[in-house]
Amino acid sequence: MSLADHVTPHDAPSDRDREQDRLTLLYARLDALRATTRERLAEVAASPGGSPQARTERDTAFTEYTARLARLEAAENGLCFGRLDLRSGDRHYIGRVGLPAEEADADPLLMDWRAPAARAFYVATSAAPEGVHRRRHIVTKGRRVVSLDDEVLDGAPDAGREHLAGNAALLAAVNTGRTGRMHDIVATLQAEQDTIIRSDQNGVLVVQGGPGTGKTAVALHRAAYLLYHSARIASRGVLVVGPNATFLRYIGQVLPGLGETSVLLSTVGELFPGVVADRSEPPAAAALKGQPVLADVIAAAVRDRQAPPGAAFDVRIGDDVVTLEPGFWTAAADRARATGRPHNKARPIFVRLVVDEVARQLAAQAQGLADRLEAETAQLLGDVDLDAAARGDLARLGFEESPESDVDPYTETALDLRAIAATDPGVAAACEALWPQLTAQRLLAQLFGDPARLASAADGLLTADEQALLCRPAGIGAPTGWTVADVPLLDEAAQLLGEDDHAAKARAAQARDAEIAYAQGVLDVAAGSRTEDKEILTAGDLIDARRLAERSRVADHRTVAERAAVDRTWTFGHVIVDEAQELSPMAWRLLMRRCPTRSMTLVGDVAQTSSPGGLNAWGEALEPFVGDRWRLTRLSVNYRTPAEIMAITGPLLATLDADAEPPSSVRDSGVPPWHASAALTDVAAHVRAELAELGERRLAVITPDAVAAEVAAALPEASAGPDPDLTARVVVLGVGQAKGLEFDVVLVVDPAGMIDASPRGGSDLYVALTRATQRLGVLHPGPLPDVLARGFRS
Numbered sequence: 001m002s003l004a005d006h007v008t009p010h011d012a013p014s015d016r017d018r019e020q021d022r023l024t025l026l027y028a029r030l031d032a033l034r035a036t037t038r039e040r041l042a043e044v045a046a047s048p049g050g051s052p053q054a055r056t057e058r059d060t061a062f063t064e065y066t067a068r069l070a071r072l073e074a075a076e077n078g079l080c081f082g083r084l085d086l087r088s089g090d091r092h093y094i095g096r097v098g099l100p101a102e103e104a105d106a107d108p109l110l111m112d113w114r115a116p117a118a119r120a121f122y123v124a125t126s127a128a129p130e131g132v133h134r135r136r137h138i139v140t141k142g143r144r145v146v147s148l149d150d151e152v153l154d155g156a157p158d159a160g161r162e163h164l165a166g167n168a169a170l171l172a173a174v175n176t177g178r179t180g181r182m183h184d185i186v187a188t189l190q191a192e193q194d195t196i197i198r199s200d201q202n203g204v205l206v207v208q209g210g211p212g213t214g215k216t217a218v219a220l221h222r223a224a225y226l227l228y229h230s231a232r233i234a235s236r237g238v239l240v241v242g243p244n245a246t247f248l249r250y251i252g253q254v255l256p257g258l259g260e261t262s263v264l265l266s267t268v269g270e271l272f273p274g275v276v277a278d279r280s281e282p283p284a285a286a287a288l289k290g291q292p293v294l295a296d297v298i299a300a301a302v303r304d305r306q307a308p309p310g311a312a313f314d315v316r317i318g319d320d321v322v323t324l325e326p327g328f329w330t331a332a333a334d335r336a337r338a339t340g341r342p343h344n345k346a347r348p349i350f351v352r353l354v355v356d357e358v359a360r361q362l363a364a365q366a367q368g369l370a371d372r373l374e375a376e377t378a379q380l381l382g383d384v385d386l387d388a389a390a391r392g393d394l395a396r397l398g399f400e401e402s403p404e405s406d407v408d409p410y411t412e413t414a415l416d417l418r419a420i421a422a423t424d425p426g427v428a429a430a431c432e433a434l435w436p437q438l439t440a441q442r443l444l445a446q447l448f449g450d451p452a453r454l455a456s457a458a459d460g461l462l463t464a465d466e467q468a469l470l471c472r473p474a475g476i477g478a479p480t481g482w483t484v485a486d487v488p489l490l491d492e493a494a495q496l497l498g499e500d501d502h503a504a505k506a507r508a509a510q511a512r513d514a515e516i517a518y519a520q521g522v523l524d525v526a527a528g529s530r531t532e533d534k535e536i537l538t539a540g541d542l543i544d545a546r547r548l549a550e551r552s553r554v555a556d557h558r559t560v561a562e563r564a565a566v567d568r569t570w571t572f573g574h575v576i577v578d579e580a581q582e583l584s585p586m587a588w589r590l591l592m593r594r595c596p597t598r599s600m601t602l603v604g605d606v607a608q609t610s611s612p613g614g615l616n617a618w619g620e621a622l623e624p625f626v627g628d629r630w631r632l633t634r635l636s637v638n639y640r641t642p643a644e645i646m647a648i649t650g651p652l653l654a655t656l657d658a659d660a661e662p663p664s665s666v667r668d669s670g671v672p673p674w675h676a677s678a679a680l681t682d683v684a685a686h687v688r689a690e691l692a693e694l695g696e697r698r699l700a701v702i703t704p705d706a707v708a709a710e711v712a713a714a715l716p717e718a719s720a721g722p723d724p725d726l727t728a729r730v731v732v733l734g735v736g737q738a739k740g741l742e743f744d745v746v747l748v749v750d751p752a753g754m755i756d757a758s759p760r761g762g763s764d765l766y767v768a769l770t771r772a773t774q775r776l777g778v779l780h781p782g783p784l785p786d787v788l789a790r791g792f793r794s
């Protein structure tokens with residue numbers, strides 16, 4: 001179906017001409033606003049800033065103008081896509097951004113799709129017209145109007161489809177050939193989707209929906225909506241978590257296309273800055289690492305590093321040895337832990353207690369020595385009064401007796417001894433051995449690399465077999481690096497360890513002092529060049545060194561997303577999780593830490609769960625964090641998969657979730673799915689036959705993960721591998737990579753192999769079968785699995 005098919009009788013040339021005039025006006029206004037914003041941005045960038053307050057204002061203005069310009073630039077394609085004629089006689093044009101009129105008190109020329117008054121464009125129906133007389137979809141190409149599609153809502157409802165807004169525009173959108181990149185759907189959002197997008201930002205909102213119901217699209221539009229409406233969310237940014245890097249690339253242009261830059265797209269594996277989780281591991285190990293008991297194991301592992309009971313330790317200071325008994329270490333560790341601080345931040349308390357104790361023992365040793373010497377001397381000299389003798393000697397030499405010192409020699413000695421102990425390498429080594437400064441990486445590497453440490457931390461928590469799954473003994477040839485399932489564990493550890501930022505703060509203060517000293521040097525040079533003419537002012541007359549240093553400091557113009565990406569402790573204004581059913585309990589713990597306000601949108605489909613640690617029910621994941629305080633919404637219409645394809649998945653879906661309601665497809669394609677018996681070596685021939693019929697459309701071959709490379713090897717024209725180019729005409733994917741993606745034509749290879757490959761193999765097959773927007777073929781080396789054979793017969 002081409003766009004021309006949607007020109008309705010209302011699309012008379014004169015009507016279109018009028019809309020073209022309006023569109024030309026809107027683009028002129030857009031160009032003018034862009035020019036003004038660019039000028040303002042240049043002015044702000046060039047302004048010196050001055051006082052700290054002026055500098056903050058300059059940085060805020062810079063961020064503001066940059067964001068505004070991004071929005072205006074992004075609005076180029078599809079600037080205006082709709083018009084609402086209200087029964088009141090008012091008329092609104094709806095578009096990707098709001099465009100104010102030139103006159104301050106005039107109505108806006110274009111209303112942002114997120115504005116409250118634009119809502120009727122998406123939700124008004126004949127049954128509930130919301131004051132709308134006519135809804136017009138304006139289809140454009142570049143800056144040209146291509147066609148108009150009108151619905152008159154106070155007429156008779158269109159039987160059966162009255163709930164779908166802008167039928168023709170919607171069908172044109174869902175039938176369009178796919179490009180390998182997801183596009184926004186602002187022009188054709190449907191009422192059930194719009195309601196979710198606009199729903200309250202507070203609390204956890206779960207969006208459950210079958211394949212192709214627009215969960216991803218809705219989640220991304222909700223991010224854009226919340227950023228538009230909430231300054232709090234805009235200032236902290238939105239985190240969007242997706243299942244893999246291929247998927248993130250697929251959705252990557254939707255939010256920039258909507259003009260939003262305060263969004264960080266990430267997989268869970270990328271959420272620990274500095275760690276690249278590129279190691280693979282057996283599914284059983286990954287599943288175990290996802291279990292909440294690992295949080296207890298890690299907590300025990302941290303505690304094991306805090307002066308383990310029974311430790312007696314000799315601290316060597318120069319020639320002296322101080323023995324610290326087990327009781328002391330236990331008491332010191334208890335006192336440090338009682339502060340409630342994380343390990344590295346409690347460490348200074350522990351160290352201070354050790355230093356005090358060492359100094360006390362040294363003082364006691366010195367005192368003991370002095371007492372012993374005095375006693376021995378007294379024994380040698382009998383009753384001689386040494387003090388009186390000394391006073392007599394001094395008087396004979398002509399010295400006056402000195403007054404009594406008011407310094408307590410004992411305290412002075414103790415302070416000296418403290419200083420000695422605090423800087424002594426032996427004391428430092430003892431503290432490092434019994435309460436080491438730890439990074440998350442070091443803690444976990446030592447835990448998993450040492451069976452004895454693991455056995456101690458996992459005592460009573462994990463079986464010996466489970467411990468063996470986690471163990472990765474160190475040594476030559478041993479695996480190094482981190483897996484995706486390690487990342488939530490690293491985060492858990494980092495949380496318990498904390499970061500002792502004393503050193504970093506001291507370095508920052510030093511750097512600040514150095515900047516001020518440098519600025520003072522600059523001012524001194526300026527003062528040195530002062531002429532005899534006292535009327536001529538130099539820099540030093542106008543500004544002091546501190547202000548000059550502050551002025552010279554380079555402004556941080558990174559976006560919220562850029563700052564959040566490198567900061568593990570960043571907390572986001574809102575978190576969106578796509579394919580949320582895949583996350584393990586440990587991954588949920590990590591995400592909850594990133595969002596203490598619990599303003600979250602979780603979208604997914606429990607029937608599509610394929611990860612071994614993934615979800616069976618939403619409550620299971622959320623209960624530990626929010627109890628039953630979460631809202632569930634559902635999406636019910638499948639915009640991707642034609643009815644003919646969904647029909648064959650019915651029996652399979654029933655085996656995955658007996659209660660699942662299959663989503664109803666928004667359209668038929670007229671092409672029934674087919675299946676053929678074919679060895680892996682025959683796949684290439686089938687692909688070429690399909691390509692001959694395809695025209696410009698895109699095809700994906702989806703296989704069990706284990707055979708993707710073999711199938712790809714026979715198709716040199718296909719893009720494949722860990723990082724496939726989704727815009728290529730043919731792509732070969734293992735089923736694990738196909739989650740969330742879609743293609744015009746899909747060939748599913750070896751469905752029985754997919755089912756058998758993992759305990760969640762049925763879900764994997766369901767994902768593979770529901771990726772096509774037009775045509776589906778199934779190639780099976782052996783017999784067709786019964787659950788699919790029944791689907792084809794239905």
Ligand SMILES: Nc1ncnc2c1ncn2[C@@H]1O[C@H](COP(=O)(O)OP(=O)(O)OP(=O)(O)O)[C@@H](O)[C@H]1O
Pocket residue numbers: 170173174183184185188189190193209210211212213214215216217218605639640739740741742770
């Ligand atoms: N209102 C709409 N107008 C036009 N296209 C739509 C609309 N809603 C969804 N779509 C399209 O339907 C397709 C499926 O959407 P999306 O990928 O968001 O679904 P999903 O529920 O996340 O699917 P899955 O769970 O199978 O990955 C996309 O191409 C999307 O653009």
